[in-house]
Amino acid sequence: MILGLVTVLVLLGLFAALAQRRPGRPHRTALRTGWRQLRPLLLRLPLALLAAAFLITLLPQEAVVAYLGESSGWQGVLLASLFGGLLPGGPAVSFPLVLVLIDEGAGTAQLIALLTAWSVLAFHRVAAHELPTLGARYTLARLLASAPLPIVAGALAGALVRFTAAGI
């Protein structure tokens, strides 16, 4: 996590330097956009982390391993896809939840299916952004075309895990 913070800070410095060389020096625009994204998180992130901690306390570790663990197979991938599609919130809220699931013993293929479903199906994002901007028919068409993707990604990830585990 320290390494992660260092990466992010280096990247931020790089972007700020790039902006400094641009004619308009768009620091102010960047700060305003960033603040607009941060504001809703100030309350939401602590609440989401708290909710996740409580839910994990209620959910026994054996259940996570049994339903989403490495050996849960395609049923686990399917369950993870459903869960991922329903998981609300942006990356700042979702990745900490996934981190908790990793700690509790969820499998890699299952987590990749979950993250894929969260990113392509994300029902909250569909309702909040996609329906209002694209309209119902285009949204429906995109969702239908994307529905199999989490399972494809989970299956591919499972195959890759087995492939690398076999040491080839």
Next chain:
Amino acid sequence: MTLFFLALASAAGGAVYALQGPEAVAAAAGRAGGLLLRVAPIVVAAVLISGYAQALMPRETVQRWLGTGSGLRGLSLATAAGALTPGGPFAAFPLVVALLGAGAAFEVCVAFITAWSVLGLNRVIVYEIPFLGVHFVALRLLASLPLPFIAALLARPVGRWLRLGP
């Protein structure tokens, strides 16, 4: 959304209190607080990077890249553009509307939005690697690389079936 998490946290917290007592509530809250302290600096830096990325790479640039090209070259270009497009849904969906309006094919837009959501480099670098580690992220990206193309292939018959424009 905030209300949803408030309700969820209260309900789950109440259930923990009823089933396992106040010590379990305190332990879980402590865990959440610890994670918050580790995550908060990354999140603050992340939204600033996202702000800079959007300021440096405006919507018009991406739009000019995509144009109306379809076929494998168009899909590859759309996938690359989607992976490089910074910013959240506020930025991405208006871009798709603009592309459709400019005459881009529906499957190209599907490839773009799928790549933006599963391959988005902004999110990978800023959130995913710090939280989940390089190994996991590399595996996920490798497994996700074909997805924009698969979605675009499926989008063509679905679009025809729903009688979306040409």
